[in-house]
Each structure stands twice: as C-alpha cells, then as structure tokens.
Amino acid sequence: MRDGLEVRDVVVRYGETTAVGGVRLDVAPGEVLALLGPSGCGKSSLLRAVAGLEPLAAGSVRWAGADLAGVPVHRRRFGLLFQDGQLFPHRDVAGNVAFGLQMAGTPRPERARRVEELLDVVGLRGYGRRAVGTLSGGEQQRVALARALAPRPQLLLLDEPLSALDRSLRERLAADLRAALVTTGTAALFVTHDHDEAFAVADRVGVMDAGRLLQLAPPAELWRAPASRRVAEFLGYETFVPLPTPAASAPDPDPHPHPHPHPLTSALRGALGPRSADVAGEGLVAALAEGALVVGGGAGVRDTGGGGDSGGVRGRVVAVAFGRGRAVLTVDVDGLGPATAVAPGVDAWRPGDVVGLEVDRHHVAVLRETSRVASLDGEP
Numbered sequence: 001m002r003d004g005l006e007v008r009d010v011v012v013r014y015g016e017t018t019a020v021g022g023v024r025l026d027v028a029p030g031e032v033l034a035l036l037g038p039s040g041c042g043k044s045s046l047l048r049a050v051a052g053l054e055p056l057a058a059g060s061v062r063w064a065g066a067d068l069a070g071v072p073v074h075r076r077r078f079g080l081l082f083q084d085g086q087l088f089p090h091r092d093v094a095g096n097v098a099f100g101l102q103m104a105g106t107p108r109p110e111r112a113r114r115v116e117e118l119l120d121v122v123g124l125r126g127y128g129r130r131a132v133g134t135l136s137g138g139e140q141q142r143v144a145l146a147r148a149l150a151p152r153p154q155l156l157l158l159d160e161p162l163s164a165l166d167r168s169l170r171e172r173l174a175a176d177l178r179a180a181l182v183t184t185g186t187a188a189l190f191v192t193h194d195h196d197e198a199f200a201v202a203d204r205v206g207v208m209d210a211g212r213l214l215q216l217a218p219p220a221e222l223w224r225a226p227a228s229r230r231v232a233e234f235l236g237y238e239t240f241v242p243l244p245t246p247a248a249s250a251p252d253p254d255p256h257p258h259p260h261p262h263p264l265t266s267a268l269r270g271a272l273g274p275r276s277a278d279v280a281g282e283g284l285v286a287a288l289a290e291g292a293l294v295v296g297g298g299a300g301v302r303d304t305g306g307g308g309d310s311g312g313v314r315g316r317v318v319a320v321a322f323g324r325g326r327a328v329l330t331v332d333v334d335g336l337g338p339a340t341a342v343a344p345g346v347d348a349w350r351p352g353d354v355v356g357l358e359v360d361r362h363h364v365a366v367l368r369e370t371s372r373v374a375s376l377d378g379e380p
C-alpha cells in the first residue's frame, strides 16, 4: 500500500470533450505538487476529479491505497481553495477560520487555539476580530488559506488561489503559501498557469497540455532539462537555436565538417560545456530564456567591431524595454532573427546599436527536437 495520493490513468469528459486524457501522478504526504499549463489544458478538471467534484470517465483516484470512487467530496478530508476564497461575509476572520472545526464538532477551547495557530501561520496574528469586508484581497486569501488548513486536511487542492491578486502581492503570497504548507506538513496539489508561481510553491511541477501530463519533475530539473520544446515554451524559454553535432564528436567522421560554425552556436557550446556533449546526437536544440543572452563589456559599451570578449556574437538592437534595473533588448542576431538580451544600465541603449553578446548558461537548456530544424551553420 502506498501513502498519499495516487492518480491512475484518469480521464475526465464533458460530453464529446475530453478534458483530461489519462493522467497518472502521485503526491507523497507533505509534498507540494503544481500542475502548470495554459488555459483549457485540463488542470482544473483534474483537480476537480481528485476532489470528487467531477466524475471519472476512466481511471482511479486513491488515498493511502484506498480507492475514492463513491466517496463524496466532504468525506475525502481534502481541503479546497479557489481563486476567490469565498469567505463568509457575516463571520469575522476567526469565525471563518473556525468554520471547518465547528462542523467537525471540535470543542471551543481547541478551536480557539487552532485559529490562533493558523492566523500565525498565514501572517495574520491579531486579525481574529476583523470583519472580512475590511480586508485587502491578499489578506482575504490568507484567511481562506487558514480556513482550508484548520481542519488538517490530508490534501489541500488549490485552483489558481493567487491569480486574482496583483503581481508583487502574488510573488510574496506564493512564498508565504509554500511556507504555510511546509510548516503544517500539508500535501497539496496546486493548479496554476504561471511558471514562476509553480516554481515558487512546488516540490515538483507537472506540465500539462491538451489533457496530458507532458513532464513531471522538480523545478530545477524541469528548468535544466525540459523534455520537449512545448514544455520549454511553457517554462518561459522563448528562443530555440539548433546545435549541430560538432564534427569531432560525431559518431561517423563528418565528410563535411563545419569550417565556420555560427558564432552563437560556438558560444552556446562553449557555455554549456559538457552538458551539450552529454547529449550529443541529432536534433539538439538550445532553448534560451530571458537572461540567456547578456550584453557584454559593461554598461554603455557598444561593440561595433569584432566582438571582443563576446566570442564574436553580435546583435543589432531592434527595441529597448525597461526591465527592473536593467534593459531588456530585442536584438537581431544574424541568422537567428529577433531574440531577447539583457543589458546593464537602463537607458544606455538605442535601436540600431550593435552589441556584443555573451551566453549565461543558467538560462539555457538543451533539448532534443524530434523534427529536424534548419541549422544556423547552413547545414541541413
């Protein structure tokens, strides 16, 4: 018998629409797993099926080895938290947090203790007597989280709980949400379309598309080695550069070695080092996220010549945007087209500048593309 949640080949259908097309995953006790994917990929449907709110067309959902088919929502001991926490407006903060405990018949002194404890966990100590209508959106979601955690659910199911909040609040709350789950040792399944949020909250992230789970891995592993271009795109990789097999490491001696590899190909191979050699072979692609191309040579220095330290990769600035303490440039790299580069200094750059570019390998992943793509070096 296994501990925790086991989702096995779950299918959810709405009439002709297959929203979830056979998903298998586990959530260990105390583990936080995020489901990441675009709107309509089926992540909410999967969450609702685990909750018991949607019938399974096929497959099974088990907790601690017991099949939950036929177990109604309120008997699963799973907590639910949605985008809009839906607090009871006529109860104060403590009354909201105490709700589940009251339903379970928890004695009053223990209830009061637990409410204090939970308000502390979500950073709202002393808020018990406040009317919920006087709270900010972020505070209301904190109360909703405390209310969901109070009855010690075996699993907390969260559907985009932060998406109604503004960005800076979301970032802070994502960190606080993770801390609250870890502190209370609560296993959670967390649905989001925001990769930063998934990375901030989860121990492992599952990337979903069109009702399928494409990859499930810890954030660092997912970031370093996305299984496909589709996964990489969801994670925020935006530019894809083919990496032809270098002549030296090709299985057969290449009758047409590349005498002049594209400077960017060489720079990527140099920056990636053994990572690109490890996965030598056909169809390798480097995926570049924002931050992968960095304007070298210090602020205000333009490279109009041979490239200097940048290994000869040059780009022409097409557009300039402000990026929180740095410039985010759209640069046209010969043979690659438009790509994003970051640069020190927020107002030192103008469209038309030619800049030298370096590669920051922490923002680059190597993946294998099944269909061949044209090479920067002019090889097929």
Ligand SMILES: Nc1ncnc2c1ncn2[C@@H]1O[C@H](COP(=O)(O)OP(=O)(O)OP(=O)(O)O)[C@@H](O)[C@H]1O
Residues within 6 Å of the ligand: 014, 017, 018, 019, 037, 038, 039, 040, 041, 042, 043, 044, 045, 046, 193
């Ligand atoms: N009650 C329903 N009746 C019919 N079709 C539905 C229903 N709920 C969802 N769907 C469809 O199932 C598919 C998956 O929807 P689901 O809400 O699970 O996706 P999602 O990834 O959570 O998207 P979002 O982030 O927009 O909520 C979509 O094509 C959607 O239109």
